[in-house]
Amino acid sequence: MKIAITGATGQLGRLVINKLKGRTAKANIVALARTPEKANDLGVEVRAFDYGNSQQMVQSLAGIDKLLLISGSELGQRIKQHTNIIGAAKKAGVKSIVYTSLLKIESSTLVLVPEHLGTEKVLAESGIPFTLLRNGWYTENYTGSVQDAIKMGAVYGSSGDGKISSASREDFAEAAAIVLTSKNQEGKIYELAGDESFTMSDYAKEISKQTGKDISYVNLSEKDYAHALEDAGVPTPIAGFLASSHISTEKGDLFDDNHQLSKLLGRPTTPLSKTVVEALG
Numbered sequence: 001m002k003i004a005i006t007g008a009t010g011q012l013g014r015l016v017i018n019k020l021k022g023r024t025a026k027a028n029i030v031a032l033a034r035t036p037e038k039a040n041d042l043g044v045e046v047r048a049f050d051y052g053n054s055q056q057m058v059q060s061l062a063g064i065d066k067l068l069l070i071s072g073s074e075l076g077q078r079i080k081q082h083t084n085i086i087g088a089a090k091k092a093g094v095k096s097i098v099y100t101s102l103l104k105i106e107s108s109t110l111v112l113v114p115e116h117l118g119t120e121k122v123l124a125e126s127g128i129p130f131t132l133l134r135n136g137w138y139t140e141n142y143t144g145s146v147q148d149a150i151k152m153g154a155v156y157g158s159s160g161d162g163k164i165s166s167a168s169r170e171d172f173a174e175a176a177a178i179v180l181t182s183k184n185q186e187g188k189i190y191e192l193a194g195d196e197s198f199t200m201s202d203y204a205k206e207i208s209k210q211t212g213k214d215i216s217y218v219n220l221s222e223k224d225y226a227h228a229l230e231d232a233g234v235p236t237p238i239a240g241f242l243a244s245s246h247i248s249t250e251k252g253d254l255f256d257d258n259h260q261l262s263k264l265l266g267r268p269t270t271p272l273s274k275t276v277v278e279a280l281g
Contacts, residue, residue, distance in 0.1 A: 015173030061092035129186035167194035
């Protein structure tokens with residue numbers, strides 16, 4: 001069985017491929033990449049895959065049984081890109097698609113919802129059997145800036161006491177690999193989030209605990225947080241997206257206590273403390 005992964009050179013794609021190597025033969029894995037040479041270190045077959053080149057995508061999907069469609073990174077372009085990919089998959093005869101969607105999409109207020117919902121709709125209308133991995137936030141979304149928090153002596157945000165049920169990127173990658181290599185997954189919808197839930201204040205306390213430094217959480221208004229991000233060099237559209245995500249966090253959009261991820265993994269999800277330690281090096 002041939003399994004192909006879009007976005008293979010991205011952070012999640014690379015992890016999924018590494019997890020797949022432990023569950024199936026390398027000959028069964030195909031890395032799809034816009035720039036194939038960036039995937040040469042993955043140790044699996046690599047095929048060129050430009051989301052804007054339908055003919056190329058159809059050719060690259062020839063002989064593929066299962067496709068992991070990792071949601072694209074270009075906000076505002078994803079429905080178009082995903083529709084192109086799904087169309088190419090149908091023409092190529094791909095038997096099933098696994099898509100990385102968004103946690104609690106029916107109720108979430110995150111600005112990412114429309115593109116994910118749109119993609120789910122295209123999948124449903126395609127006639128291709130599919131599985132949805134509705135992923136929560138990566139803990140690395142926060143710990144990626146842990147050094148900045150240490151320098152400033154504070155964590156800034158606008159999420160109030162909203163709880164975040166995040167998990168490590170590796171946890172989500174392993175879940176994808178399990179679904180891709182398991183039978184009877186078509187039609188299933190997984191709401192995937194971490195076992196542990198924390199607030200931004202909890203996150204600041206964890207950094208303090210690990211470093212011995214006094215790190216506080218400073219809660220700002222959405223507008224002030226966006227401006228603070230812009231002052232730090234974050235492009236205005238991204239700053240607005242991040243600030244609005246914090247408001248959605250306060251509303252509970254990133255909280256989930258169903259533990260579907262750990263059940264799928266057969267183990268607890270990675271705790272915040274471990275990811276903070278890894279970020280500290």
